[in-house]
Amino acid sequence: MNNNRLKRLLATYGSHIENWPEHDQILFSEIENDAHISAELTDAQLIDFQLDMLIVKSNPNLERLIIDKIRPRPIDLCYQWLFPNSWKLAWQPAMAAILVILLGFGIGIEVKEPDAIVNNWEDQLYWVGFATEDDFYE
């Protein structure tokens, strides 16, 4: 019974005991005493030897790249603030709109109408030089 189970374990998990199910690891000690499974053991060791040659290293920069990706950019934060997902935060776009309107009023009040081009007698004389004859009769 154990002999068959050992063959099955070698064929399934190979010759490294740490890969065997915990409850079967106790059977590993029987391998050396069992001459009938030496062929299976050699087979398993040969495959394990070749599998062990395939060493793969991980990318050391991945951790930083992933952290960078989860951190939102300032532009994304602005967008989220202006267009929130919840109605409870509707005051945010409303406040932004009010600010824009107030800013518009402010600018409108600050900006005065441009003064008349001609506001003294010297400029008037200067511009009269460009006037046509018809302008005098209007």
Next chain:
Amino acid sequence: MPDDEAELMAAVTQGNENAFQRLLHLHVDAINRFARRMIVNSHEADDITQETMLRLWQQAGKFDPQRSKLTTWLHSITRNLCIDHLRRNVRLTSLDDSDHPTATTLTSHAQTPSLETDLESLDTKNRVQIALLALPERQRSALVLSYYQQLSNIAVAEILDTSLPATESLLARARRNLKTKLEETHEQ
């Protein structure tokens, strides 16, 4: 899952970046090695690793610690992403997961050298990689998860969504096929 890890997952669900960084540090290397063994192109494997870890951040609430361990959940996501990638980029000449090694061959247009290549010039590492890639996806997943990732057969069964005896059978078939393919490549 260790209590510490369960607490970290709960914190990640609340959007705690420090907790995520700790979990990332614990798992990213293993997940990356798994992806790199499943897919030849290391850049694409890195993309899959990033996608897996971003899902951990974005979909932490979907993880149920009562159902599985975190490492099992992450390997499962990675495997699904690898399968999606293979479906997009790899021509499946046969989906038959049988014991006939010549009937089931995955051939990548992009990276995998074909078996007709002069394999004598390749070293053992490349031969093993080619032989692994030539295994049907489920056999390859079972072997990589069990042998390289050192996951328990219970975890492997959960990731492959199959029973324990079926997992053992899959592993035995994988090793048998791998042996045949290695012998084939050695003879060529």
